[in-house]
Amino acid sequence: MTERILWQETLPGSSTWSHILKRGTALRLTAIDDAPNVGCILLNADNFSERLSLPDSLKAQNVARLTAGTALYSDMGRILCSITEDTVGWHDPLGGCSDATMVANKYGFDTYQHARNAWHQNGLDGFIIELAKYGLGPRDLMMNINFFSKVKVQEDGSMQFISGNAGPGSAVELRAEMNTLVILNSCQHPMDPPSRYAQKRVELTLKQVPPPGPDDLCRTSRPENARGFTITQRSFP
Amino acid sequence: MNLRDLEVIPETTLRVSPRLVEDAIFDEVVLAGDWFVRTIERGQFVRIVDLQGNQAVDTLFYNADNYIDRYSAQDTIRAQSNVYLTTGTKLISTQRNVLLTIVADTCGRHDTLGGACSAESNMVRYDIEKRSMHACRQSFIKGALHWSETTGRELNKLDLTANINFFMNVPVLPTGKLSFEDGVSEAGKYVELQAEMDTLMVISNCPQLNNPCNAYNPTPVRILIWDAPAS
Numbered sequence: 001m002t003e004r005i006l007w008q009e010t011l012p013g014s015s016t017w018s019h020i021l022k023r024g025t026a027l028r029l030t031a032i033d034d035a036p037n038v039g040c041i042l043l044n045a046d047n048f049s050e051r052l053s054l055p056d057s058l059k060a061q062n063v064a065r066l067t068a069g070t071a072l073y074s075d076m077g078r079i080l081c082s083i084t085e086d087t088v089g090w091h092d093p094l095g096g097c098s099d100a101t102m103v104a105n106k107y108g109f110d111t112y113q114h115a116r117n118a119w120h121q122n123g124l125d126g127f128i129i130e131l132a133k134y135g136l137g138p139r140d141l142m143m144n145i146n147f148f149s150k151v152k153v154q155e156d157g158s159m160q161f162i163s164g165n166a167g168p169g170s171a172v173e174l175r176a177e178m179n180t181l182v183i184l185n186s187c188q189h190p191m192d193p194p195s196r197y198a199q200k201r202v203e204l205t206l207k208q209v210p211p212p213g214p215d216d217l218c219r220t221s222r223p224e225n226a227r228g229f230t231i232t233q234r235s236f237p
Numbered sequence: 238m239n240l241r242d243l244e245v246i247p248e249t250t251l252r253v254s255p256r257l258v259e260d261a262i263f264d265e266v267v268l269a270g271d272w273f274v275r276t277i278e279r280g281q282f283v284r285i286v287d288l289q290g291n292q293a294v295d296t297l298f299y300n301a302d303n304y305i306d307r308y309s310a311q312d313t314i315r316a317q318s319n320v321y322l323t324t325g326t327k328l329i330s331t332q333r334n335v336l337l338t339i340v341a342d343t344c345g346r347h348d349t350l351g352g353a354c355s356a357e358s359n360m361v362r363y364d365i366e367k368r369s370m371h372a373c374r375q376s377f378i379k380g381a382l383h384w385s386e387t388t389g390r391e392l393n394k395l396d397l398t399a400n401i402n403f404f405m406n407v408p409v410l411p412t413g414k415l416s417f418e419d420g421v422s423e424a425g426k427y428v429e430l431q432a433e434m435d436t437l438m439v440i441s442n443c444p445q446l447n448n449p450c451n452a453y454n455p456t457p458v459r460i461l462i463w464d465a466p467a468s
Binding site: 049053054055056058059060062063064065073075076077078090094095096097099101137138139140141142143144152153154155156157158159190191224227228230231 | 351
């Protein structure tokens with residue numbers, strides 16, 4: 001089977017989005033504007049109690065950054081999605097998401113009544129609203145990924161947000177290894193230095209893709225991932 | 238040794254507690270592989286002592302009035318702009334409340350990125366045949382379900398999220414590498430927290446035998462609690 005584009009759509013800035021990404025399909029995120037941020041959480045669409053575990057993903061692969069070849073593990077030792085392509089080299093698993101108080105303190109408070117679609121929104125409320133559409137709530141929150149953003153950790157543990165990590169045209173692609181509820185939120189990164197409220201667009205491309213072969217990058221990047229793919233495959237005999 | 242003379246060790250985050258063991262209102266040893274659940278009231282101090290050294294103590298905290306509002310690793314490290322927990326660290330919840338503050342620490346560094354070991358993550362990390370080895374999330378589930386049964390309040394697998402690993406050494410490098418290293422803790426080292434609000438504490442004293450987080454030899458820890466000073 002070859003690759004085939006199913007559809008494309010634009011994710012505007014400070015917006016939420018969700019989709020059940022079926023096993024065998026992929027989601028490509030392409031930066032339209034300079035230095036966007038896309039917060040992301042993942043749940044097993046067939047059993048919402050199983051969800052992305054960034055601690056399990058980081059320790060299985062000895063990384064504190066995400067890029068091509070990285071598997072995104074659930075808390076049950078299975079791979080929800082894997083990162084098959086990446087032109088950026090570093091996506092952030094540490095910084096978390098913004099909240100209403102933080103956004104008001106950094107950028108001021110702006111209502112929908114006043115600013116229409118440029119009103120000041122935040123990542124936490126976006127995730128909670130999108131989770132609620134599937135009967136889920138704040139109890140179902142988990143550590144989130146921030147695609148296109150970079151937080152560097154120095155030897156002493158201090159964290160530094162690196163501005164301008166991804167220019168226009170930068171792309172990262174997620175292949176679903178299980179039927180995965182993907183929830184995205186394009187609010188600014190919580191460590192983005194306070195300057196102005198910005199809404200950065202990202203193009204979303206949904207694709208049908210071939211199953212991972214024996215020489216697949218994510219499968220072969222570490223022995224842990226070879227076992228992760230074996231365990232995941234057992235759920236889809 | 239007079240502990241009061243050592244209250245602050247200059248140019249480090251190490252800090253010795255002024256509280257004396259004989260004044261504690263609670264004192265219990267938790268064996269490796271066991272769980273421990275207890276509410277820490279606002280103002281109370283809780284100390285975890287690494288009795289024999291290099292023992293990871295996997296710990297979760299919840300707002301005692303609302304378990305959905307619980308410890309958040311990402312919010313805690315971002316608030317202090319540092320991935321390691323030590324004296325002065327405020328433990329932040331998912332609703333951005335301060336649950337507790339670390340007020341004393343003779344170890345110097347604690348992890349919150351490595352998560353808790355589980356049967357399933359052991360299969361990925363070490364061998365598919367290791368599923369049956371004891372793991373922290375087995376203890377967390379048992380502790381949560383026991384707490385639910387005895388209090389009638391819901392606490393289960395859905396509430397087990399990113400935790401703290403007291404005394405565990407998980408260095409993160411500027412290159413983006415993360416690793417599990419030999420502990421920096423030693424016998425008798427401790428960390429002490431003061432509750433800023435009524436907080437439920439859930440501990441798994443880590444049984445992991447496959448990596449150096451417990452120096453391949455899981456050992457007991459001691460939990461001490463003091464009441465808030467009379468005002």
